[in-house]
Amino acid sequence: MGRVMSGVKFCQINMRTTIQISILDRSSPRLTRTATSTVSQQGAGGNWATVGRRRRRRRRGGRRVQMQQERRKVKRVELRVGTLNVNSMTGKGRQLADMMERRKVDILCVQETKWKGSKTRWIGGGFKLFYHGVDGRRNGVGVILKEQYVNSVLEVKRVSDRVMIMKLEIGGVMMNVVSAYAPQVGCAMDEKEDFWSELDEVMNSVPKGQKVVIGADFNGHVGEGNRGDEEVMGRYGVKERNEEGQRIVDFAKRMDMAVVNTYFKKLEEHRVTYKSGGRCTQVDYILCRRVNLKEIEDCKVVAGESVVKQHMMVVCRMTLEIKKRKRVRAEPRIKWLKLKKEDCKVEFREKV
Numbered sequence: 001m002g003r004v005m006s007g008v009k010f011c012q013i014n015m016r017t018t019i020q021i022s023i024l025d026r027s028s029p030r031l032t033r034t035a036t037s038t039v040s041q042q043g044a045g046g047n048w049a050t051v052g053r054r055r056r057r058r059r060r061g062g063r064r065v066q067m068q069q070e071r072r073k074v075k076r077v078e079l080r081v082g083t084l085n086v087n088s089m090t091g092k093g094r095q096l097a098d099m100m101e102r103r104k105v106d107i108l109c110v111q112e113t114k115w116k117g118s119k120t121r122w123i124g125g126g127f128k129l130f131y132h133g134v135d136g137r138r139n140g141v142g143v144i145l146k147e148q149y150v151n152s153v154l155e156v157k158r159v160s161d162r163v164m165i166m167k168l169e170i171g172g173v174m175m176n177v178v179s180a181y182a183p184q185v186g187c188a189m190d191e192k193e194d195f196w197s198e199l200d201e202v203m204n205s206v207p208k209g210q211k212v213v214i215g216a217d218f219n220g221h222v223g224e225g226n227r228g229d230e231e232v233m234g235r236y237g238v239k240e241r242n243e244e245g246q247r248i249v250d251f252a253k254r255m256d257m258a259v260v261n262t263y264f265k266k267l268e269e270h271r272v273t274y275k276s277g278g279r280c281t282q283v284d285y286i287l288c289r290r291v292n293l294k295e296i297e298d299c300k301v302v303a304g305e306s307v308v309k310q311h312m313m314v315v316c317r318m319t320l321e322i323k324k325r326k327r328v329r330a331e332p333r334i335k336w337l338k339l340k341k342e343d344c345k346v347e348f349r350e351k352v
Contacts, residue, residue, distance in 0.1 A: 075322045077171055082315040083109040083215030083284055085181070087308055089131070089142070090114070093123030095307045096144065101125050103302055105315055106146045109179035109215025113140035118158050130166060132158035141179040163198045165206075171322035176206050180216035185244060196247065203255045211320075214257070214287040217311070220244025221281055222259055229253075231290070234263035238271050238282035252287060260286045260299045260316050270300040276310050286316045295319050 082105045086092055089110070100108055110129075116136040121129050126147035133140030139161040145153070155167040162182070168175045180199055183191045206212055223241030226233045232252035241249075252259055261271065261282065273284035286299060299316035338344045 075171065077320045077322055079107070079170070079318050079320055080105045080315055081107045081109075081177070081213050081215065081286065081318065082302075082313050083111075083179070083217070083286055084308065084313040085111045085217040085284060085311040087112050087311065088114040089129070089140075092307060093121075093129070094125070097123050097125035097127040099305055099307055099313070100127055100144065100146070103305075103313070103315065105313075106149060107177055107213075108144040108313075109177065110142045110144060111140075111179065111181035111217040112138075113142045114138065115140055115142075130156055130164075132161060132164050134161040139181060141181050143177055143179050157202075159198050159202060162195050163202060165202050170320060173320050173322055174207075174210040175320075176210055176212045178202060178212065178214040178216070180214060180218070182216065182218045182220065182244070184219050185242075192247075196251065199251065200254070203257075211292055212257075212287075212289055213316075213318075214285075215314075216287070217284050218244065218248050219283050220246075220248050221283065222248055222262060222285075226262065232257065233259040236265050236271060237262045238268070238280070248285065256290050257287045258290045258293045260288055260293070260296055261314060263293070263296070264299050266300050269303050273301055273312050273314055274310055275312075284311060284314050286314055288316075288318075292318075295321070 080103075082100075082103075084096075086096065089096075096108070096110075099105075110131075113131050113133055114136055115131055115133045118132045121131070123129050123144065127144050128147065128150050129142050129144050130153075131140065131142030141162060141164050143164070143166050149168060149170065152168040152170055153166060154169055156164070157166075158164045163178070163180050166177045166179075168177065178199075180195075182195055203212070221239060221242045222233060222237045222245040224235070224237045224239060226235050226237075229249050232249060248259065251257070268280070272280040272282060274281045288296060295318045297317045297319060299314065302313045302315055305313060339348060
C-alpha cells in the first residue's frame with residue numbers, strides 16, 4: 001500500500017518501510033535528487049542513496065516570449081478619424097478646429113461644404129482643410145487634417161463634388177481616406193447611380209494591401225439588426241432599413257467593407273447622427289475594410305457639440321501597427337584623401 005504526503009512517499013512491504021524523498025539540489029537549480037531508505041517499523045536506520053533526476057527544461061523562445069519579441073518590433077499609433085456633415089463651411093472653420101482639438105480628432109471627413117473650387121486652406125488651430133466643390137450653393141466634400149499629418153499627404157484625388165480620396169503615409173503604413181456625400185432620397189435615380197459608380201471606381205483603384213477609411217453622409221438607414229448581413233455590419237443600427245440603406249449594405253458586400261458604427265453597443269444618443277423636427281435617424285457612417293476591423297477600438301457619435309444643429313460628428317478610434325525598420329549598416333567610405341600622405345601611399349602599393 002502506498003501514499004504520498006508532502007513530497008515523501010511511503011511503501012510498506014513485509015513490515016519494513018521504504019521512504020522516498022525528493023530533495024532540491026541547491027548547487028544545481030534545475031536538478032532534483034531522490035533519497036531512498038528502507039527501515040523497519042521500529043525505526044531502524046538504513047542506507048541512504050541519492051539518484052539524480054533532471055527536470056524537463058522549458059524550451060527557450062516559447063509562445064509568450066515570441067509574442068513579447070513581436071510586440072517590441074511593432075510600434076502602435078492611435079488615430080482618431082471622424083465624419084460630419086457641416087452644412088456649409090462658411091464661418092465654421094475655427095469652430096471645427098476647436099472641436100477637433102477638444103475631441104482629439106486627427107482626421108475629419110466633411111460633407112456639404114458648399115465651397116467652390118479645389119483648394120487647401122488653414123482653418124486655424126493647426127488644422128488644414130482640403131476641399132472640392134463645383135457649386136457654391138450645394139454639395140462639396142473635404143478632409144481636415146491635423147498639422148502633424150499634413151506632410152504625410154501623398155496624393156489628393158478630387159473625383160467630383162460628392163467624392164474625394166486622400167492618400168497618406170503614416171509611419172510606412174499607406175492610409176486612404178475617402179470623404180463621400182450621397183444624394184438625398186428625393187434626388188433623381190441617375191444622380192444616385194453616378195454617385196455609387198464613382199465610389200466603386202475609387203475603391204477599385206486602391207490596392208488591397210492598403211488601409212481604407214470612408215467617412216460619409218450616405219443619407220440612408222442601414223437599420224437595427226444584422227440578420228443575413230453579419231459579415232458587413234453589427235446589430236446596433238437605428239430603426240428600420242430603407243432603400244438607400246440597402247445600397248450601403250450592398251456596397252459594403254461588394255467591396256468587402258464593414259459599417260463600423262453598428263458594431264459597438266451604445267446608448268441611442270451615441271448612435272443617432274441626425275435630428276430634425278423630432279426625427280432621430282442614422283445617416284452618417286464610417287466604413288473600413290473587414291480585415292482591418294480588429295484595429296478599431298471604439299466608434300460613437302459625439303453628442304453635445306453645437307457647430308452643426310442637425311448633424312452630429314461620428315468618431316472612431318483605431319490603432320495602426322507600424323513595424324520598426326531594421327537599421328541597415330552602411331558600407332565604410334573609402335578615404336581617398338589619405339593617399340596624399342607618403343606612408344599611406346607606400347602601404348597602399350604594397351597591399352595592392
